[in-house]
Structure formats: C-alpha cells, structure tokens
Amino acid sequence: MKDIIFDDFQNSVDDSLFRHRSILDIMSKYSESTARVNRAITKAVTNCGCIGINAEKQPTYDIDLSIENLTDTLNDHLDGQLCDNCREVVEKEIGNSLFYLTSLCNLLDVNLYDVLIKEYDKINTLGKYTFR
Template sequence: MNKLLDLQQKADEYLVVNPAALQILLQMQINCLRLQQSLLAAANTCGCAKLGTDKLPLPENADWKQLKALPTGDDLTKLCPNCRLELQERLGALLFYAAALANTLNFDLTEICDREIDKLDLLGYFMMQ
C-alpha cells in the first residue's frame, strides 16, 4: 500500500472544515510552531534532548562527506518515550496538512515525493541555508 496515497485519501475523507488552501497553510504553520515548541520542551523542560546552538566552525577545503560528518551540537539520541511520541504526532500533523494541501491543489503527493527523490539523487549533497 502506498502510504502517501493512503494519507492523501484520508485527508480528503476527513478534512471537511476549512479546506481552503490558505487555511491549510495556516494549519501547517501552526503545527510547525507546535513541533518547534515540542522540541524546545524536550530540551528545556524534560531535558531528554540537547540542541546545539553554538556556531560551528566550517573547515576550509572540506568536501561534502567531511562536512556531513561534522557534529551539529544536537543530541537527540536519548529522547524519552513521551517526547518521542509528541514529536512524532507533531510531525504527523504536518504530513496530514501537506496531504490536505496536495488535495486542494489537485497534486499527487506520491508523484511530488518521487520528483523530490529524483532531484536529490541528481543534485547530491546540499547545505541548508
């Protein structure tokens, strides 16, 4: 079963209130903020996560593989079960609204995902800015 297609069909089936594109975008932003809030709570309230905030030095003449191996300063390997579940639920909500937006735009989420994977394979390593 194609899980992206299944999610897109469920979003179409169950989202009946405010299915307008701008409302869905707003819900995505709200849920993105909730995800950030949950990650910050894991670090600052629970203490099961460590978020690196220091500027990390970038070595000159490093290749992509060396850059990828640099530590981020984060330690998310010790998430407690509660924080882990909450972060998964927040991320799931984002996926739901992405599926709902794809429905509103009459896009196929599986096709979008395939295209993104092809793009990544073509471009290779990239750095977030």
C-alpha cells in the same frame, strides 16, 4: 506498492477534512502545526531535558576536504535523544503537520507521492551538491 500507500493516505486525508477546506484555513493550520512541532521539540529541551541544544559557530572547514568528508566536520548541535514520551508527542505533531501538508496538496491537486519522488530523484542526482 508504495505509491498506493501514499495515494490511500492522501485520499483518506481528503475524506476526513471537513471544517478546514478553505486554502486559507489549510495554510494557517499547516503553519500552526509546524509551530507545534517546534514547540514539542522545545519542550523536550526545556521541560524534560532528554535532549539539549549546544549551538555554537560551525567550525571552519579545510578547503582541501572532499565534499563527502565535509559533513563529518559539521555539528548538529543536538545532545541526547528523545525519551519515549517526548518522541510520542513529536511524532503526533509531525503527523498533524503531515495531515495539513497533504490537505494542501489535495486542494492544489498535487500528488504527494510525485513530490516525494521528484525530491528523491533530485537528491540522488545531485547528492551532496544540492547544498541545503
């Protein structure tokens, strides 16, 4: 059932893309849309203040820690949560980015659901050992 939703989304994106059908247009629009996601998050920090970034060096980890406990010692450097307004803007920009990612898949004849499943399988097979 889920693959039907992905396929339907991918087909809908293909049907609605008129102006930017060139690979160059799609690549540049995808790049622009990801920059807009970053900008929306930056504005949540600098304009709204609903989230903050407290970045510092990650702590050194104990060599005796298990891989499962290692992630508990790492910091995401994020303080707070997105307010409703900022969440709406970030979701909109992520949606635009997803649209252009899907457009790129369409142009290259790549099935987005297949990509998701392959990545999901890789994560489940390797678990924390993917080291991303």
